[in-house]
Amino acid sequence: MSQEVFFELLRAGLWEKDVQLSAYGRIDFGQVMRLAQEQSVVGVVAAGLEHVVDKSIPKTLVLRLVGQTVQMEQRNQAMNAFIGTFVEKMRKEGIEALLLKGQGIAQCYERPLWRTAGDVDLLPGSKYYEKAKAFALPLASRVETEGAYQMHLPLFIDGWEVELHGTLRTKLSAGVDKVIDEIQADMLERGKVRTWMNGGTPVQLPGADEDAFYIFIHFLKHFYRGGLGLRQICDWCRLLLTYRDVIDASLLEKRLRKAGLMTEWVAFGAFAVDYLGMPADAVPFYSSEKKWQRKARRICAFVMMSGNFGNNRDNSYYAKYPYLIRKAISMFRRMGDNMRHSVMFPWDSFRFFFYVTLCGVRSAANGE
Numbered sequence: 001m002s003q004e005v006f007f008e009l010l011r012a013g014l015w016e017k018d019v020q021l022s023a024y025g026r027i028d029f030g031q032v033m034r035l036a037q038e039q040s041v042v043g044v045v046a047a048g049l050e051h052v053v054d055k056s057i058p059k060t061l062v063l064r065l066v067g068q069t070v071q072m073e074q075r076n077q078a079m080n081a082f083i084g085t086f087v088e089k090m091r092k093e094g095i096e097a098l099l100l101k102g103q104g105i106a107q108c109y110e111r112p113l114w115r116t117a118g119d120v121d122l123l124p125g126s127k128y129y130e131k132a133k134a135f136a137l138p139l140a141s142r143v144e145t146e147g148a149y150q151m152h153l154p155l156f157i158d159g160w161e162v163e164l165h166g167t168l169r170t171k172l173s174a175g176v177d178k179v180i181d182e183i184q185a186d187m188l189e190r191g192k193v194r195t196w197m198n199g200g201t202p203v204q205l206p207g208a209d210e211d212a213f214y215i216f217i218h219f220l221k222h223f224y225r226g227g228l229g230l231r232q233i234c235d236w237c238r239l240l241l242t243y244r245d246v247i248d249a250s251l252l253e254k255r256l257r258k259a260g261l262m263t264e265w266v267a268f269g270a271f272a273v274d275y276l277g278m279p280a281d282a283v284p285f286y287s288s289e290k291k292w293q294r295k296a297r298r299i300c301a302f303v304m305m306s307g308n309f310g311n312n313r314d315n316s317y318y319a320k321y322p323y324l325i326r327k328a329i330s331m332f333r334r335m336g337d338n339m340r341h342s343v344m345f346p347w348d349s350f351r352f353f354f355y356v357t358l359c360g361v362r363s364a365a366n367g368e
Contacts, residue, residue: 001024001025001027001028002027002028002032002035003035003304004024005021005024005027005032006032006035006036006045007275007276008021008024008048009032009036009045009048009049009052010036010041010044010045010048010230010234010276011048011276011277012047012048012051012052013043013044013045013046013047013048013049013050013051014044014048014234014237014238014276014277015277016047016051016110017051017277018051018052018053019048019051019052019053020052020053020054020055021052021054021055022054022055027055029057029058029061030061032045033045033061033065035304038229038307039229039230039231039303039304039307040116040118040229040230040231041116041229041230041231041234042065042068042072042116043069043072043111043113043114043115043116044109044114044115044234046065046068046069046114047110047111047114049061049062049065069114072113072114072116072117073113073114075117076103076106076112076113076115076117077113079103079117079120079160080103080198080199081199082120082158082160083099083103083120083198083201083203084198084199084200084201084203085201086120086157086162087099087198087201087203088201089135090124090132090135093131093135094131095124095128095131095132095135096124096128096204097122097123097124097125097128097132097164097204098122098123098125098187098188098193098204098205098206099120099121099122099123099196099203099204099205100121100122100123100165100168100205100206100214101118101121101215101218101235102117102118102119102120102121103117103120103196103198104196104203104205104206105211105215105235105238105239107196108235108238108239108241108242109238115231115235116231118161119154119160119161119162119163120160120161120162120163121163121165122162122163122164122165123165123168123184123187123188124164124165124166125165125166125167125184125188126151126166126167127188129151129164129165129166132164133153133164136153136155136157136162136164137155139157139158140155140156140157140162141156142155142156143155143156149169149171150165150166150167150169150171151165151167152164152165152166152167167180167181167184168180168181168183168184168214168217169181170217170218170220170221171221171225172217172220172221172224172225172352173260173351173352175259175260176217176259176260176261179213179255179258179259180213180214180217180259183210183214183255186207186210187206187207187210192206192207192209192210193205193206193207194206194207194208208239208243208246208247209246209247209248209251209252211239211243212236212239212240212243212247212252213252213255213256215232215235215236215239216236216261216265216268217259217261218232219232219233219235219236220261220264220268223299223302223341224341224348224349224352224353226306227306227307228302228303228306229303229306229307230276230303233268233271233272233276233303234276236268236272237272237276237278240278240282240283240284241278241279241282244281244282247284249284249285252284253284253285260348260351261348262285263345263348264345264348265284265285266285266286266287266292267292267295267296267299267344267345268296268299269283269284269285269286269287269292270286270287270288270292270293270295270296271295271296271299271300273286273288274293274296275296275300295344298340298343298344299344302340302341
């Protein structure tokens with residue numbers, strides 16, 4: 001029952017709509033909020049609680065959520081200020097970069113400051129990647145391992161996790177990465193971007209057409225590579241609804257078919273409608289056929305099991321074992337996920353597993 005109540009509140013907060021909970025009888029709100037924490041959607045569920053019209057919410061929970069949402073707002077405001085300052089400093093050095101996901105996509109929510117903040121992802125692209133690295137490294141208090149194929153460098157600056165991206169590649173397949181390279185070129189070379197006025201600083205974001213594909217492929221990567229949370233799917237839903245009258249469906253279909261991802265798109269569209277309350281007419285290519293509903297149920301089971309970025313899973317082996325053993329454990333876990341996903345997406349599960357394994361072997365050889 002707690003999961004059903006959780007989804008009721010998630011839908012209410014995601015779309016700012018009234019909700020009735022009396023039919024559920026006595027509710028374990030502690031369990032509901034545990035699920036919200038696992039999926040990194042505490043702010044959205046807290047907004048949903050404000051829309052409950054037929055049941056009183058325990059005062060202790062209300063007081064706890066008031067404190068959490070105030071902290072969330074403060075963190076988001078501080079992150080926005082950091083982004084504005086950092087982007088301005090980069091520009092002064094002649095470096096342009098797009099802000100990906102995160103605070104940019106938060107602007108599609110009714111309450112942007114109630115979306116749980118993550119890290120700061122910046123795409124200078126291959127043109128500015130090395131220059132951005134040279135700029136950021138002296139400012140970093142800690143630097144993580146760089147990914148050569150993806151041109152990806154995580155580092156920590158002023159207490160914030162910043163990730164520099166030279167490419168948007170996924171390591172799912174060469175075909176998918178070819179499409180994502182083309183989309184990256186559309187943004188960085190052909191100016192398909194939009195602008196978020198972050199205080200007094202204009203911050204460039206991917207164009208709506210490009211972001212619709214990128215947000216989808218980003219969470220699909222996590223779906224196939226170890227763990228997917230609801231926050232990422234909620235971001236996709238809010239983006240699609242916000243730009244429903246702008247997104248070019250024919251261009252989106254062309255990109256999805258070229259990448260071989262139309263099946264996944266329709267399945268996740270069914271999940272968004274059935275479980276998140278997404279308006280069906282705001283999901284391009286939505287289908288209500290029963291086969292998609294069955295796939296949506298399986299997606300839901302995996303998402304609730306894995307948690308945001310796989311945080312529900314036992315990852316203690318990272319601290320227990322040496323590098324190669326960790327890689328082997330990760331590979332066997334991917335094999336288990338692959339078997340589960342093959343019921344929904346048989347061909348893609350096979351082709352992605354092969355490519356992910358190949359990339360994993362390459363990364364291990366490079367010590368990444």
